[in-house]
Amino acid sequence: MHDEHRWRAAEITVSDSRRGVDADDRSGDIIVARFALLPADVIARESVPDDIESIRAAVRRCAEHADVLILTGGTGLGPRDVTPQALLPLFDYEVPGMAEAMRHEGLKSTPHAMLSRQVVGVTTNCLVLSLPGSPNAVAECLDAVWPALPHALALVSGNTRHPEQPERVR
Numbered sequence: 001m002h003d004e005h006r007w008r009a010a011e012i013t014v015s016d017s018r019r020g021v022d023a024d025d026r027s028g029d030i031i032v033a034r035f036a037l038l039p040a041d042v043i044a045r046e047s048v049p050d051d052i053e054s055i056r057a058a059v060r061r062c063a064e065h066a067d068v069l070i071l072t073g074g075t076g077l078g079p080r081d082v083t084p085q086a087l088l089p090l091f092d093y094e095v096p097g098m099a100e101a102m103r104h105e106g107l108k109s110t111p112h113a114m115l116s117r118q119v120v121g122v123t124t125n126c127l128v129l130s131l132p133g134s135p136n137a138v139a140e141c142l143d144a145v146w147p148a149l150p151h152a153l154a155l156v157s158g159n160t161r162h163p164e165q166p167e168r169v170r
Contacts (some may be wrong), residue, residue, distance in 0.1 A: 007153055009040035010062035014055055014073035015084050015133060026135040034142050038149065041069065041104040050074050056087035063090075063126035073133035075118045078123045083130050084117045091121030091128070095152070098129065098145045105144035108138060113137070120145075127156050132133055 013028040028045065035042050044062045048054040055074070074083030088094075096136045099121040106113025116139065118130045127149075131141045145152075153159075 005107045007035075007067040008043040008065060009035040009038065010046075010066040010069045011035070011042065012045075012055070012058050012069065013073045013133075014050055014071055014141050015047065016050050016080060027133055027138045029130070029132075030138045031072060031142070032033070034146070035068075038068075039078055050080040050082055052082050052086040055083060059087065059090055059123070059128065066086040066126050067092045067157060068149070069126055069134060070129045071128070072138055073131075073170055075113055075116050075130055075132050077117070081117070084119045087119055087121065087128060087130055090123045091119075093122055094126075095120040095122065095127070098148070098152070099119060101148075102131070102141040105140050106132075109140060111128045122156055125156055125158075127152055152169045153165060 008123045010030045011028050013025050025047065028047075032045065043065055046058045046062065050073070055071075057071065059071070068110055071083060073082045099118050102118055103116055104111050106116065116132050116137070119133065120127070120129045122128065128147065131138050
């Protein structure tokens, strides 16, 4: 039997309204369902308020043990949307192409995608992606980055061997 690498994954929902055990967290559930396809074991799920210090504390806890961490919520233009402000100082470096790809995919559905401030970066060898809070936007964002995600995780983990690419016809 072939040994398939399994990643360690975590999900954080950032919301003042969707908190507590019985809270409706369809966006977080979509993320967790996708992790199974990666394949990844979900090692943590958290729900935190739209508060910079609460977000940072949750990210530090999760990133310490995860290979990939996806947050949902807090990426809009409202005064309580502070996920990017919480994440950017934690990043060792950003991965802007992934955030750009997510916004580009969202623009196919709504012009409001250009208002989303999701960010992607790496902290403590963990790839961190912030997604909007809407379930539809989460699915679109994941669709946009999914083809590159396994290679991104391999690179972050130190496997810098690039997959073979077909030769270009000149």
